[in-house]
Amino acid sequence: MKVLINEKERVVDKASVYELRDEFKKNADIVILNGFPIKDDINVQEGDRICFIKKGEMPKKEELEALMASRHTPKVxxxxxxxxxxxxxxxxxxxxxxxxxxxxxxxxxxxxxxxxxxxxxxxxxxxxxxxxxxxxxxxxxxxxxxxxxxxxxxxxxxxxxxxxxxxxxxxxxxxxxxxxxxxxxxxxxxxxxxxxxxxxxxxxxxxxxxxxxxxxxxxxxxxxxxxxxxxxxxxxxxxxxxxxxxxxxxxxxxxxxxxxxxxxxxx
CATH class of the missing domain: 3.40.50.720 (NAD(P)-binding Rossmann-like Domain)
Incomplete structure (x- = not known):
């Protein structure tokens, strides 16, 4: 299925958000799913938007805009x-x-x-x-x-x-x-x-x-x-x-x- 991870489209097998965190940004302190920071693991659905953020880390320029808008409602x-x-x-x-x-x-x-x-x-x-x-x-x-x-x-x-x-x-x-x-x-x-x-x-x-x-x-x-x-x-x-x-x-x-x-x- 297709999901967006830090605004980049990825094709992933059925997985949980934390499994994807461990694969794409293991040191992330903040995990945002469809505009909301989660504290418990959740299974990923088709089209989900997931952002992984490390506190205090300056993101790459190509990621910055997406991370700034990560608390928006999806598609807004x-x-x-x-x-x-x-x-x-x-x-x-x-x-x-x-x-x-x-x-x-x-x-x-x-x-x-x-x-x-x-x-x-x-x-x-x-x-x-x-x-x-x-x-x-x-x-x-x-x-x-x-x-x-x-x-x-x-x-x-x-x-x-x-x-x-x-x-x-x-x-x-x-x-x-x-x-x-x-x-x-x-x-x-x-x-x-x-x-x-x-x-x-x-x-x-x-x-x-x-x-x-x-x-x-x-x-x-x-x-x-x-x-x-x-x-x-x-x-x-x-x-x-x-x-x-x-x-x-x-x-x-x-x-x-x-x-x-x-x-x-x-x-």
Whole structure:
């Protein structure tokens, strides 16, 4: 029967996972079967995906991508690899969304922003002190490439305006709105819905303060528009932005991207 071992197709006789470990990587500390690390031996089935990992060992380049995705549900990685997602804004929302999408292996990520990293960003955005003064898109590209060198990261250092939206977002499956300005949020959402009939857009509303986690939710507005957040607590005077709630909303957006790429259209 045919199985995948560290993403290489092998033809094996009827065997158990541990028997294959002893044959292919006897010193493996971690054994992952179809996305789940097993502690007890199991008989192998046709089409199983098995990964053998030695803790602390740098894998060969040709194995690294497969091992990075070994905790995925089987066949998910191939779909995500074909995904094209644009993120408008590289601040608290955008930087967090981008990192989650890079970690799951979305194949093409485009980030658009014109701002620079400054000290007050560091309480919630995915940058480091060394990035202060650097353009956000270039700092974020550096981070994403270190996380996952097997994806394409495209960045644009410019401001999104009505007259450049068509050029910037043409050809993308999903657009993530990650602005902190209500006027530009509305502009981007409206232009995407009007100009791209198949592109889906995920927006955010309400993430300020340190209110309950459990009032943050994702709402499907229609087949192409999804909104994440509590839709109440916007940033303002006496309503600051802090990493935990911003991160929760950002990962609502990222998980909605994941679901849509996998054709799961309900929230």
């Amino acid at each position: 990685h191939e779909t995500l690899k074909r995904g094209k997602v644009a993120i408008a804004g590289a601040g608290g929302l955008g930087s967090n969304v981008a990192i989650s999408l890079a970690r799951i292996g979305v194949g093409h990520i485009k980030v658009i922003d014109f701002d620079v990293v400054e000290p007050s960003n560091l309480n919630r955005q995915q940058y480091y002190i060394k990035h202060i003064g650097m353009k956000k898109v270039y700092a974020l590209k550096e981070i994403l490439t270190e996380i996952n060198p097997f994806i394409e990261v495209e960045v644009l250092d410019l401001k999104v305006e009505k007259d450049n939206i068509k050029d910037i977002f043409n050809g993308f499956d999903i657009v993530v709105e990650a602005f902190d300005n209500a006027v530009y949020k509305a502009l981007l959402v409206g232009e995407i819905l009007k100009n791209f009939k198949k592109t889906k857009i995920i927006s955010a509303s309400g993430m300020a303060g340190f209110y309950s986690n459990n009032i943050i939710y994702t709402k499907k507005i229609n087949d192409r528009l999804y909104i994440c957040g509590d839709r109440i607590h916007e940033a303002g005077i006496n309503e600051g932005l802090m990493a935990p709630r911003v991160g929760i909303v950002a990962n609502h957006e990222a998980n909605t991207v994941l679901r849509l790429l996998l054709n799961e259209i309900e929230v």
